Amino acid sequence: MTREEIFVQLNGVFRDVFDNEDIVVTDVTTAGDIEGWDSLMHISLISAVEDEFDIKFNMKEVVSMENVGEMADIIVRELEG
């Protein structure tokens, strides 16, 4: 899966989780850019992303993620195994 394809899929997860069809995520999207992305929703989001790509983030990865770009980087790494 290319990074672009991952972004398409990620965007779908964001739209589902925040129930907002207008969301478009980019490399630099952070919690401040999306309405409702607080610490509790962050947990839901992480779980939904894990389920979508059938991967498991480890604790360090979750803690260190700064923006959607970094999330995509980790997904790329996990999928390459």
Next chain:
Amino acid sequence: MQKVLEYPFDAALILKKKKGIRRELQKEEKEYVRKNIAILGGSTTSEVKDILELFLLDYGIEPVFYESDYGQFWQDAVFGNAVLDTFQPDLIYIHTSNRNILHYPAMENTLEEAEGMLMSEYRRFCSMWESLKEKYGCPIIQNNFEMPFYRLMGNKEAFDIHGKIYFLTRLNLLFYEYAQSAGGFYINDINYLSASYGLERWSEPKYWYMYKYCLCIPAIPYLAFNVSNIIKSLYGKNKKALVLDLDNTLWGNVIGEDGAEGIEIGHETSVGQAYSEFQGYIREQKNLGVVLAVNSKNEMGNALAGLNHPEGTLCPDDFIVIKANWEPKDKNFLAISRELNILPDSMVFLDDNPAEREIVRRRFPDTAAPEIYSIEEYIRVIDRSGFFEQTVFSGDDAKRNVMYRQNRQRAELEQGFQNYDDFLKSLKMEAVIREFEPVYFARIAQLTNKSNQFNLTTKRFTEADIRAFAAKKEYVCLYGKLSDQFGDNGVVTVVMGRQEKEVLHIELWLMSCRVLKRGMEDAIFCELVRKAEERGICRLKGYYYKTAKNAMVKDFYQRFGFGKLSENAAGDSEWVLELAGYRGKNHWINISN
């Protein structure tokens, strides 16, 4: 199509789309009962609350939540909390886990010390329950403990007095003993849930380290569903009847083609064994009060031959209604519903054929028709769906099938009479009508939650509410039992009136549909009038609050000679009756108090 919140559900989908699902549920035109639910957590509860809300809405319960601050379950309960006091919970859910155990025995502790620690942990919880009960008097749902995710000593953890598994097992037993003796206290069995989900995944510790969740997020829908089943059962939203197909549902193969000797049931084959165990499961449900019926495309002779198969556990007598014919299944389903006097949304339809399920579902959208794929999965799917979750088990539940059978016999007797009054007379009915008594509090509360059709105001009460009403001087609270030559129907009707000087406001009047058209309403009304006159009451006021299900009693008060005072746009009406000169008309029921 299967609904998104129906078991077996896609837990990840529910978590991901919870906002969208909530939005869809709120669009539904449904009658909700509103309940204040306090979640007292020993860990993060946010996601538990969000998902629990979805399942409750789906059951027609609109929750308003109070969540304790993080980990404050014990403080809230014991020291009190002004916000919680104002909130006035209708129900309290205590979401604790083994993360909340304060002290486990250490290896250097003696047996005596270890026992002391067990009891002090138990007393910590017990004092909390007692304090909540005293303050709020509402039902309490308490998690038991899941097993720890590691075993310090390995297998010895299970039986060594210092073992955490031994400790938690003992503590769970103490919780169960409390539940057995205390009313209004229910265990949410997360020990079973976590085992069934897989303990390793359930207690994946990163969810605790990172977010202080005591279970993994993906398991939360299973937890929430389990809690919602206890709650909907408490509020009388259990299913009442199971309507079953025959071929490839209760036995393998098609009896019309393969003959009675060709169907698979019994110990000969693996498939036969699966059907045997399934029939046994259904029979046990029946013994707990679930009403059974057959809805099958078959000749009646073949259906009976199959049910009389010597290897089968079920027999024709276990079913109150058997429809074996070539009519469409939705038509039979409606006929069964009418004969049983049970609404379609309180019945579960079990059929191996997806097309038949769809036909019934399309006509009765609120009927459960679970997706069952293969015989080895039937028990699990039905069991886990929680249709028949047992919370308040009254003696009446166990006798329900007997009562439905007696009703069939009455219906047969009725056919033999030209005149309905002659039929009523021949029943030789005897009623007991008395003020509320403690032995019947549970049954009375159950009736207020279950009765939909013959229910003037549809007010729902808990056992604690009923106890409180019984003690209030200004209330006249009557229950009625009815028996006849075929048997005892138990407590079937309840009336509650509030006295205000010379007026009695009838705040509740309901009757079980199993005794419709027997004159029981006349009998209890006579008693109500008698009690009212004793108190110097000269005027009765009746209220009818319209719901989707109680059209049957829309003009009920008119029958008794009440005059209509008003009716609003919603269809609710108020009625009045002057008692002076009123003559009762209880003709066929002998009241023996």
